[in-house]
Amino acid sequence: MTLSDLTQNQKVKIISLPSDIDLATQLLEQGFVPNSIVSLAHKAPWNGPLAIRVQNTKISLGHNVAKQIEVAAI
Numbered sequence: 001m002t003l004s005d006l007t008q009n010q011k012v013k014i015i016s017l018p019s020d021i022d023l024a025t026q027l028l029e030q031g032f033v034p035n036s037i038v039s040l041a042h043k044a045p046w047n048g049p050l051a052i053r054v055q056n057t058k059i060s061l062g063h064n065v066a067k068q069i070e071v072a073a074i
Contacts, residue, residue: 040052
């Protein structure tokens, strides 16, 4: 399962980040750390970005990035 598969308010644990080192580093700096709990706050219509709750903030991600972040249901 990836972040792009979530339903609203579904909580998951991050399993792995993208293999692209630059993208993975950027995500780590934003708080997307393996084994951390995140949830989907909002999906924009017409295949727009996803708002992901990370710790106490919302971060917007495009579907192409969200599809590269593997998660597991908790």
